[in-house]
Amino acid sequence: MFDLETQIHSWSDHLRARGNLSDADIHELENHLRDEIEDLIVAGLTPDEAFLISVKRLGNVVAISHEFAKVNTESLWKHLLVDPIDSLAKQLNRRDITLVVIFALLAGTLFKIPELFGFGLLDQDGEIKIVFIKNFSFFILPFISAFFLIKRKSELKTWVTILGIFILAAVIINVYPSFDPHHTEVLTIFHLPLFLWLVVGATYIGREWQGSKGRMNFIRFTGEAFIYGVLVMAGVMVLFLFTLVIFQAIQIDVQKFLAEYLLIYGGCAAAMITVYLVEAKKSVVENFAPILAKIFSPLFLIIMAAFLIVMIITGNSPFMEREFLIAFDLMLALVLGLVLYVISARDIRQPANLFDYLNLALILTALVIDGVALSAILFRMSAFGITPNKLAALGENLALLGNLAGLAWLYIGYFKRKFDFSKIIKWQTDYLYVYFIWTAIVAFIFPIVFRFN
Amino acid sequence: MNVSKDLVAASATPLILAILKENDSYGYAIIKRVKEMSENQLIWTEGMLYPVLHRLEEHLLIESYLSKSEAGRQRKYYRIKESGLTELELQKKQWEIVNNALARTWNEESNS
Numbered sequence: 384m385f386d387l388e389t390q391i392h393s394w395s396d397h398l399r400a401r402g403n404l405s406d407a408d409i410h411e412l413e414n415h416l417r418d419e420i421e422d423l424i425v426a427g428l429t430p431d432e433a434f435l436i437s438v439k440r441l442g443n444v445v446a447i448s449h450e451f452a453k454v455n456t457e458s459l460w461k462h463l464l465v466d467p468i469d470s471l472a473k474q475l476n477r478r479d480i481t482l483v484v485i486f487a488l489l490a491g492t493l494f495k496i497p498e499l500f501g502f503g504l505l506d507q508d509g510e511i512k513i514v515f516i517k518n519f520s521f522f523i524l525p526f527i528s529a530f531f532l533i534k535r536k537s538e539l540k541t542w543v544t545i546l547g548i549f550i551l552a553a554v555i556i557n558v559y560p561s562f563d564p565h566h567t568e569v570l571t572i573f574h575l576p577l578f579l580w581l582v583v584g585a586t587y588i589g590r591e592w593q594g595s596k597g598r599m600n601f602i603r604f605t606g607e608a609f610i611y612g613v614l615v616m617a618g619v620m621v622l623f624l625f626t627l628v629i630f631q632a633i634q635i636d637v638q639k640f641l642a643e644y645l646l647i648y649g650g651c652a653a654a655m656i657t658v659y660l661v662e663a664k665k666s667v668v669e670n671f672a673p674i675l676a677k678i679f680s681p682l683f684l685i686i687m688a689a690f691l692i693v694m695i696i697t698g699n700s701p702f703m704e705r706e707f708l709i710a711f712d713l714m715l716a717l718v719l720g721l722v723l724y725v726i727s728a729r730d731i732r733q734p735a736n737l738f739d740y741l742n743l744a745l746i747l748t749a750l751v752i753d754g755v756a757l758s759a760i761l762f763r764m765s766a767f768g769i770t771p772n773k774l775a776a777l778g779e780n781l782a783l784l785g786n787l788a789g790l791a792w793l794y795i796g797y798f799k800r801k802f803d804f805s806k807i808i809k810w811q812t813d814y815l816y817v818y819f820i821w822t823a824i825v826a827f828i829f830p831i832v833f834r835f836n
Numbered sequence: 837m838n839v840s841k842d843l844v845a846a847s848a849t850p851l852i853l854a855i856l857k858e859n860d861s862y863g864y865a866i867i868k869r870v871k872e873m874s875e876n877q878l879i880w881t882e883g884m885l886y887p888v889l890h891r892l893e894e895h896l897l898i899e900s901y902l903s904k905s906e907a908g909r910q911r912k913y914y915r916i917k918e919s920g921l922t923e924l925e926l927q928k929k930q931w932e933i934v935n936n937a938l939a940r941t942w943n944e945e946s947n948s
Contacts, residue, residue, distance in 0.1 A: 407912075408890075410910075411863060411886060411912050412882065412886070414863075414864070414909060414910075414911050414912065415863050415864045415882055417909065418864035419864065421907070
């Protein structure tokens, strides 16, 4: 059915996205469109006919914004003299690229500095030393943060706060001792990057870090950065293997050199380039993460429903080792990812569509499966005692469960038309706090609680 | 007959000021009024009208305010200011000069 309101909204969204029009301008034009439509409807046209004709009469969006720029002499003057062919944007772009190159070199060199003092990256067995793995995030994430701090023209206070968090985290992590079997240290290795990534998120969002719009953008950014990062890194690997093979053909072994330079500098460059690319293209192309999510969410739903049915029929309860609990954590994280990226690409004003119902089905199935798994782990924990690993896995599970349960509840309310979609987005973006706090607890407080063993 | 673009642009300011002198109005209604008064000869586009309105507002000749329409929608109305009225008088005189000059030359043409 033709919904006039939705059509008008998407028309003005289009205008907003294309032209350099202010909100007031758009509001005025939208009113104009409505007047035109009303007149045409009075004259006997149906709403969809009236809408089409009115839009056509208003002219295409590009032409409108062009006219606006033309008659507005002030900006005409800017276009002609100060701003030939968008030179400001070009200058900024050049600056960003310079930053990317410098930061990639700095990050790579930072990896090499300990080596100068006889403290190499690899131990005798050719494995990367655990100290490096633990500190991995500190070699690259501060530079990404700095990139955004510069781009967002952050104040000195923000710089100090962010740098302070990085330095404090680095000091704490390295002052902590670690005893066999290094459980808490391993937990730190997994949770610290997540924690610091959220700190990077604060710099990415900039001033409006408390608003859900900025946070949603950061979630989108994370998804795109992940996909781009994998692609760029695959490119680095291809280069690595190609160089290796081609030099082997003339009996020269370049593996050591490649591993020490190409992989390190290439890796840092890949990370910086990814960040730059995703940031630069932001609004140019359709995001890819939501497309992936839409392809896979029905498939995951089928598999999980099948799993649930088989589990009920056979009566096999999931065998609750820690590894399995982690598997269920992963399931929840995946479901959350799928749901989140479908949401992220959604226009809040659009009515509920198929993917919203799929989302809810996916969440509910995940909740049921996880409920069974949780009851098993809780039973085992009470019988066999608590270890840091089990507690961390359990904590993750509860955090994700809370997130999904909240989403399910809000979705149901949304379908019942109790509240609108923005509430779901607000819940999800606010929930980032929980992850921030939980990862901080595991990375910094667990080692103390469990006496660093 | 199509009036040339330059002439449309030049006459936009006095026409808008004159219409707003009659009573406060908004974009869509102004276009309709112009169409009506020119007997369908002058058809303004939105892309032309709104920038002119905004420029007049910037030059403090007119001012805008939000008000509810009959349908209950927030609409941006424009009102003429004192300086706008003075400007309109000035424009009127200028157009009269042009108009008189043109009329005289054309009369001489037809007389000769």
